[in-house]
Amino acid sequence: MHVLLIEDDDLVASGIQAGLADYDIVANHVATLASARAAMRTLSSDVVVLDLGLPDGDGMNLLAEWRAAEVATPVLILTARDAVSDRVAGLRGGADDYLLKPFDLDELVARLQALLRRAAGRSRALIEHGPLCLDPLARRLTLDGNEISLPRRELMLLEVFLQSPGSVLSADQLKDRLYGMNDEVESNALNVHIHFLRRKLGSGVIDTVRGLGYRLGGSKAIGVDAKSAE
Structure with missing residues (x-):
């Protein structure tokens, strides 16, 4: 947020x-x-x-x-x-x-x-999308009922997508939600976060919309080909 x-x-x-x-x-x-x-x-x-x-x-x-x-x-x-x-x-x-x-x-x-x-039009605190479930206040994420530990920025980024299902978000919009105005941000930081989210939660968790940005992937694609964090 x-x-x-x-x-x-x-x-x-x-x-x-x-x-x-x-x-x-x-x-x-x-x-x-x-x-x-x-x-x-x-x-x-x-x-x-x-x-x-x-x-x-x-x-x-x-x-x-x-x-x-x-x-x-x-x-x-x-x-x-x-x-x-x-x-x-x-x-x-x-x-x-x-x-x-x-x-x-x-x-x-x-x-x-x-x-x-x-x-966002939700009535519950928990955010669910297919097998993913996020408790924003407890900062707790589960995939198919199993708790997944993500680094802070990755969890923040995932929350942004879960809060805006169906919306295409530009790279600038995503960076605003992850970093303060005075934070130094590496040019490839956003791409790195997205790469690791796809690796851990499935390649379809975030879709690239060419020329526009990114959006949350379909619920059926989440968890597919995911690899555990090393």
Whole structure:
């Protein structure tokens, strides 16, 4: 999952980023409305976490802009504004969830996972695709009921595909979901991750769509010709 974190307190933002990283969630941080607008144009984010009191304006104005432009990315407002009227205004203004500061990290992660689940049209936390079953919160993957241990980036990449079945994802979209803006990424890193996923879960787990990107393979092809990780 890729989160765009809009928060003007650097200390709070760094704590959130570090906490989300423990759940294999990539969070890119910006501190102003202007930088948030730019990030939304250039990054492929699954969820936005939005503070309201920002140096160059109110986060509610930004949310209104996005919804007027039919930007459908789920938005969770994270703020100290605790009046019922503020919460009602936030939800009526287009927010998908509203969480008060101070907050518990586990609750934030659970709410982010719920937003992603609803956006994908799923009612259950577990993601199943043929013989694959992923528990996003426990970070547990099974193939035909047998637990499969994957390195962090490979598991993150597989989750991206499982969260978007049928969607063709470009290399840039996939890199956004795996790496932060300041991470150094080898030019062939994505191809390496895909190679090892195919080796461990079957060559048909990820399809290449020539000229466009990649998508999750058909459920019947998963597990076929898979090799155990050495």
